[in-house]
Amino acid sequence: MSQATTPTRRDRKKQQTRQAIGEAAMRLFLQRGFDAVTVADVAREADVAVQTVFNHFPSKEDLFFQERDGYVSLPSRAVRSRGTGETVAQALARGYLRLLGDYHVAGLLLQSIDYQRTLDASPALRGRELELRQERESLLAAALAEDAPPLSEGLRPALMAAFASAVDRVLDAEVRRRLLAGEPAGQVQSSVEPMVVELFAVAEAACGKVGAPA
Template identity: 50%
Template structure:
């Protein structure tokens, strides 16, 4: 029964999120109220807040997954892979698969427009990027068994986060310019290759697992 209840809760959460996303993309984040989301999803306002404590949570409903992605890829790196290998490999795979994780999907231009028109979403996005970097640093520190006076994990995390900054800017700029997904993907892969080449040996080899 517990499993069934949990599945129903997840279905309700996803339904509310899907309805909210549709309304935000159609009308903008600022103009849509939580009450309107609740009405369109056929639930109470309290139910919406039970699943999404803040209105911004409705828009960034996968925030925790996004924040944890670089850390998860480091934790799950394979034999012979370094932290940089894991993140570069994951990003390249996302690009090649035209994954929504890097914005290579139809409708991403409207998604960006909604964010640009809502200061609270811009602030939330910045906060997510800070959390992502901080969590990656914590993951690297834990994996390395580094002490509190060792600044290497934090510095390496900052270097590796450049990958995600470049990916976001490249896709956002290309989308705004009307470039095709294939052209954006090609350009992004070229930039990832350049950044990998410019990384020093210590960053490229940090936390390499034995083959």
Template identity: 45%
Template sequence: MSEQLGLRERKKRETRQRISDIAMGLFMTRGFDNVTVAEVARVADVSVNTVFNYFKTKEDLFLDRQEWYEDEPSRIVRERRPGESVIAALRRDFLDAIEQRHWRSGLQEGMEVFIRTINESPALTARMRELAERREARFAETLADETDADDDDIRPALVAAQISAVTRTLAAIGMRRKMAGETFEQIASDVRAQAELAFDLLEKGIGDYGVR
């Protein structure tokens, strides 16, 4: 019985992944708004009902890893090293992302096609804003748990907002330059320097910034 259940679950995962991969290929090639769920189902050789059994909405087909995305900053904080601060952990992770050319640094190959597809679709743009808000809210909850903050302590929400703004801004800088046609080698050192500056501001505070 356990073997049958295991086989059934594996087939479900494989079907879900196949549908997701096919949908993403169609979206990237033709644009999100130009592809219907019925087309995805036809190419994947499944029914439309099967698609919706795995994905509640068309946007979920495109954003198949949204749960991972929402939890990413929280995970980094939960897994930070002994004696390591929240800022130090996020700084280390972002610098690692630059070296690995990971999508969270904005420097992954092909990421510009993904971003262009989002920018061309009002529905996806709206969903990404929603995801960013949920990600920041979850991050604030994690910070509150990790620091045993009181319910009326504003610091977890403030820290989450500031860190989220920094990582979002840094990734956008790298992505804009990639979309302009620059190579990783042309961009990486500048983004790394800007990341160090940004996290220095977070770490040391911005109280004396802009003094006249």
């Protein structure tokens, strides 16, 4: 049985540098707006060279979407890792609620409001977000296509992936609405949980009723 490799001092230093750059970038983006901040500004704020920033983040947009890999792969991973008897809808709900819980524990739910405002104000970020959502849908559709019928049949994988993406957007908007209304983050998390479970279940049921091609 293989053992996890212990990070070296060099690995830890690289991770610390990456984290410092990421935190500096988000601080500036939320204060000034994405388009008003340059990579050189981020390098100065993090006290590193511009090339060091690019060593960790290939583009300025990657500085904003720092958790892109986890975000993009979350639904497909949730579907592939589901337990015996767990439906696709339940797996997707579990993944969404885990992410929401992680944000609450880290104290990032309130920050998500400023994050979304910054994103909405930048055409470059809106375009990149659309690309990430499409990539996310494609990965989920691929995972569903490998699964058992009926969701693996015909156009159902792509349809279910599109439904799941729509559910994500609706839930994200509801979370932000409640936070803006002054509802405590912990209360928001608990109050949306039934909605999360119900909406993904409705999406799966609707997709399952779509007739398979002859």
